[in-house]
Amino acid sequence: MASLDQGSDLLEGVSSVAASFGITCGVFSAIGALSFAEIAFYDQSAHIYRNRLMEEPVELISCQGNISSRGEKPFVHAHVSLAGRDYRVYGGHLVRGSVFAAEVHLRDLGKAHLVRMPDFATGLHLWADEP
Numbered sequence: 001m002a003s004l005d006q007g008s009d010l011l012e013g014v015s016s017v018a019a020s021f022g023i024t025c026g027v028f029s030a031i032g033a034l035s036f037a038e039i040a041f042y043d044q045s046a047h048i049y050r051n052r053l054m055e056e057p058v059e060l061i062s063c064q065g066n067i068s069s070r071g072e073k074p075f076v077h078a079h080v081s082l083a084g085r086d087y088r089v090y091g092g093h094l095v096r097g098s099v100f101a102a103e104v105h106l107r108d109l110g111k112a113h114l115v116r117m118p119d120f121a122t123g124l125h126l127w128a129d130e131p
Helices: 010-020
Strands: 002-004 026-043 048-054 058-070 073-083 089-108 114-119 124-129
Touching: 002 010, 010 026, 010 058, 010 073, 010 089, 026 073, 048 089, 058 089
Parallel strands: 058 114
Antiparallel strands: 002 089, 026 048, 026 058, 026 089, 058 073, 073 089, 114 124
């Protein structure tokens, strides 16, 4: 468990916390607030992400994600639910988010080693056993 630094990127913060504990495969959740965020929706027909920038502060109602490998680097994948001052909830794939305050709960999956490989049917990089 950790609190992330104000002004840091949420995904980079999770990656840094995981590295500090030697976690290369894990799951995490987070709550808090972001100064701004960019989220995305995956267009399944076009095989591209459609991004939306949330330029004002938002509550980080929920963030669920995992840590695995993509190539030689750790890869943090997260989905979020965010609420703005109008109380509307927006959700999707987290592209980036500037932390105002965030608390993260990280769980190590031990010796599991999952890597992300291209999946041609979806156009995504999905989990596969280590090649």
